[in-house]
Amino acid sequence: MSMMDKLKNMLKGHEGHVGKGVDKAGDYVDKRTQGQYSGQVDTAQERLKDQLGRDPEQRREPPPPT
Numbered sequence: 001m002s003m004m005d006k007l008k009n010m011l012k013g014h015e016g017h018v019g020k021g022v023d024k025a026g027d028y029v030d031k032r033t034q035g036q037y038s039g040q041v042d043t044a045q046e047r048l049k050d051q052l053g054r055d056p057e058q059r060r061e062p063p064p065p066t
Contacts, residue, residue, distance in 0.1 A: 008051075012053065015054055018049070018052050022045050022052075026041045
């Protein structure tokens, strides 16, 4: 069993807390780097949330067609 599988099992049912933690960590990095890497940080946050589980209320919906 890989480390990521162990983390997923431990965090199951707490997706909302995971999302908040990932957001808080990303905000800290943005603050420390003065927003220089905000695009990369946002991408990393989204990927990490996808990997560890996303809060059902915060599932990313595709943008509506214009």
